[in-house]
Amino acid sequence: MLLRTAAALALMTTTAMAQQTDIAIGMVLEPPNLDPTAGAAAAIDEVVYANVFEGLTRFGPDGSIQPGLAESWDVSEDGTVWTFHLREGVTFHDGTSMDADDVVFSLGRARAEDSVNAQKALFEGIETVEAVDPQTVRITLGAPNGNLGFNLAWGDAVIVAPESAETNATDPVGTGPFRFANWVQGDRVELTRYDDYWGEAPALESAVFRFISDPNAAFSAMMAGDIDAFPNFPAPETLSSFAADPRFTVIVGSTEGETILAINNAVVTDPRIREAIARAVDRQEIIDGAMFGYGTPIGSHFAPHNPDYVDLTGRAPHDPDRARALLEEAGASDLKLRLALPPPSYARRGGEIVASQLREVGIETEVTNLEWAQWLEQVFKGKDFDLTIVSHTEPMDINIYARPDYYFQYDNPEFQALMENAETATDPAERSALLQQAQEMIADDHVNAFLFQLAKTGVADARLEGLWENAPTQANDLSEVRWTE
Structure with missing residues (x-):
């Protein structure tokens, strides 16, 4: 009798787990608003x-x-x-x-x-x-x-x-499988299933996105089961702990995120100084120190998994001696620049390493940590910065270098004409050649110091399926996510 009761309880528990229809998703940053047509975040x-x-x-x-x-x-x-x-x-x-x-x-x-x-x-x-x-x-x-x-x-x-x-910024109304339910600013956004959705109904009935910027707090929340999945986990140094725990799945994929040390070209106008900055940077040291080995070095603003990618990491390799010589040639041996860092760990941790590498060649930096809203207002909109570190996670966005009013203020008519030709090209081979030429042009101009392609390192409850492994765009698409067991 006792054995039969225990078996029945086990079956009921398994059934209940399989029928779970809610999910808690962890995110590092809280969105400034919820209208994708009116915000860059x-x-x-x-x-x-x-x-x-x-x-x-x-x-x-x-x-x-x-x-x-x-x-x-x-x-x-x-x-x-x-x-x-x-x-x-x-x-x-x-x-x-x-x-x-x-x-x-x-x-x-x-x-x-x-x-x-x-x-x-x-x-x-x-x-x-x-x-x-x-x-x-x-x-x-x-x-x-x-x-x-x-x-x-x-x-x-x-x-x-x-x-x-x-x-829509505060009360978004769309056509998707989930509808907006609630936003507790500073804490979470809640969604519920939209019963009149035109397509296949999602398995999930509700979802909550919780904002946890601190890596230690993110680790604790996952371990305690307060979060079911953290698709962009902020503490890569702890991934081995999750990988060794059968309760979790570690999901490592690629993103569209070109992580760059962006340079304000309207401030640092001399290309020799920009090249010196690029040569002062040791990409692998940043990947190892800030990302615990997760990331792929890049030499231009293009994703390595794209078929049109050109490996240009050799155009500005780590070379402190050459960096010092370039600074002396440009008359900028005692250069001091402002380094503005947004909240993500790749920026804050990477910024400490970059500041040290720049100091090694004679460039002092005044480091300022900004909250995301501040960064968007001051750096992205106001262009009030010298250097910053950020991942550009938009898909294949090399065309931003054809926009002189973009925040790093690169104004090259030749590049703008090149991108216009690429945009209108209908022959795939011609378009591919133009995109490769564009990558080389911004690498040779040292518009920014190109660091690494951001890896997508996520952690999830092992019973979840349907989460994206890679990130072709910045999304946590829940339409195919379901609980199993």
């Missing part, structure tokens, strides 16, 4: 991309471009007219229908003169967006752009409703 997309908001197209977990709110599309022979066919029966979370007029509104808003979209350049080639009928949208381009499907997959291009667009 990666943390926004980490909460809402593919969960709350959707675009005409979307990134799959392998980086492929997949149908989103558009179930299919046609492209004219000359490549300038794209016709998107929208899914039937799509509604926003407030119950209103999503149709072609919402697409016209969303793309018009994103590319408007007064747009606050952080990636407004994605929409620059669009001449008109028209609603052919409620389920059909025609986008006409000024020149062919085979990359439009890619551009429209970004979080910055999601479709929003005119009725709720102005309040």
Whole structure:
């Protein structure tokens, strides 16, 4: 009798575990707002991309471009007219229908003169967006752009409703499988399953994103079971402990995150000084010291897993003697620069190492630790910095170097023309060659000191499946996540 009761209890426990439908996700940074069309912070997309908001197209977990709110599309022979066919029966979370007029509104808003979209350049080639009928949208381009499907997959291009667009920052209303429930600022964002979702219902009924910036607190929360998964775990030095514990799975993949020592080119105008900074840096020492060996050295702003990648780490290898000579040649032997560091551990830990390496060649740094909102306001928007360390996690974003008003203020008309040609190239081989040339140009100009490609190091409860291994965009897509056992 006792044995039978014990077996029954064990079966009930297993069944209960298999039926779990909630999840707690850990994140290092809290988003400044929840509108991906009105903010540059990666943390926004980490909460809402593919969960709350959707675009005409979307990134799959392998980086492929997949149908989103558009179930299919046609492209004219000359490549300038794209016709998107929208899914039937799509509604926003407030119950209103999503149709072609919402697409016209969303793309018009994103590319408007007064747009606050952080990636407004994605929409620059669009001449008109028209609603052919409620389920059909025609986008006409000024020149062919085979990359439009890619551009429209970004979080910055999601479709929003005119009725709720102005309040999406604090009360987001999208079309995704989860709807916004609550935001306790400084602590968590809560989502619940949207029962009228147009697609397959997710297995999860609710999700909470908890913000834990301290690596020690993140470790404790995972070990205590307060967090079920931490897709971008901030304490890589503890991953071996999780790997040895059968309760957990360690997930190591790649990201789109080019981690750079960004240089304000409007302040450090002499390319010899920028080259000296690049040669002062020992990439592997930073990877080992700040990331505990997780990361791939890079020599330009391009992901090593991309087929068009060129290994340019040899263009500015670690060479303190050459760095000192360049500084002397430029008359900058007693240089002092401000180094502004945002909260992520790769920046704070990496910043200490970079400051030491720069000091070794005669560059003193005034280090300032900034909270994320401060960094966005002062560095990204205000351009009030000399040096900073940040990971650019947007997919294939080398085109930011063609924007003179971008925060590191690189203004090279030759590069801008090169990227314009790459944007309009329809031949894959031609486009590949142009992208490789672009990588070489910014490496030779030493626009920034390129450090490493950020690895995606995550920890999760071993019973979870469906979490992304890699990060083709900054997202925690929960649509396929489920508990097993």
